[in-house]
Amino acid sequence: MALLGYFAAGVLTWTFLEWLLHGRLFHSRGLRNPFAKEHALHHADPLHMVGWPRKLIGVVFVVGVLVAILRLSLGDFEAAAFPCGLGFMYLVYESVHRVIHTRAPRTSYGRWLRLQHVQHHFHTPKRNFGVTSAVWDHVFRTHVPFTKPLAVPERLAMPWLLDPQSGGLADAYTQDYVLVRRVRDLPDSTTAASAQ
Structure with missing residues (x-):
């Protein structure tokens, strides 16, 4: 049961990191970091996205480092559960983001996600940073409802x-x-x- 809790904590942590990285790093002023430059290209052309190989290398590296650090104080499985939850949700986020831009919605959630993200892209680029959820936008008051x-x-x-x-x-x-x-x-x- 502890393993599931660690995994769920990793998933929840990613949802916060999704909001934080998108809002504070990808939309940083002056575009002085490579992530902001890449993200600016995505806003200029919504179909421009970094390829899967770079994303997978990055997630494997981060998960591996976190597992190595957590193994210093936890058992092997416990040390892997949190980073695997984090990495899993990151891959969900990347997949959902790509689908938002490339495929028509099939569910009401999918329709809502696209409206929320279109609002961010074309109307409120300094707000609505959540891609898979608007929870942290509501918590930190960066949510702007779409009309x-x-x-x-x-x-x-x-x-x-x-x-x-x-x-x-x-x-x-x-x-x-x-x-x-x-x-x-x-x-x-x-x-x-x-x-x-």
């Missing part, structure tokens, strides 16, 4: 939002999103709100 329909820049729209035939917004998402062009991209004086 539907959410505007998505047409040139940055995730492929699953688009109708393959027309290239416009798919009918399934007209209640949740609206595609917009920047005013300077429009050929005449029409407003961004009318460019759908």
Whole structure:
């Protein structure tokens, strides 16, 4: 039972680290760290993501170091449980984040996750840092509720939002999103709100 508790503590710790790293490291001012630079590229192109090999090498390294440190005071299995929970939830986070950007939602939770994340990407980049959950955003008051329909820049729209035939917004998402062009991209004086 202690092993399960350590594993669960690792999972919970990752959810906090997800919020902390995203908000404090990835969105740090001045983009002086490589994580912030990489994350800025992701905001400029939501389909830009670091590849799985780098992610897996990183998680194996961190889990290995934590296991080695914890073995100094815990048994082998106990020492591994917390880091494995942490690493497991990190991989869940990475998978969920990729799915948000690349696949259409299949559940109400998936639909909500996408709306929450689109809010962060295009409306409140200094808020809504949780990707798998908004719990820590509520705790630390960085949560901003979204109002539907959410505007998505047409040139940055995730492929699953688009109708393959027309290239416009798919009918399934007209209640949740609206595609917009920047005013300077429009050929005449029409407003961004009318460019759908």
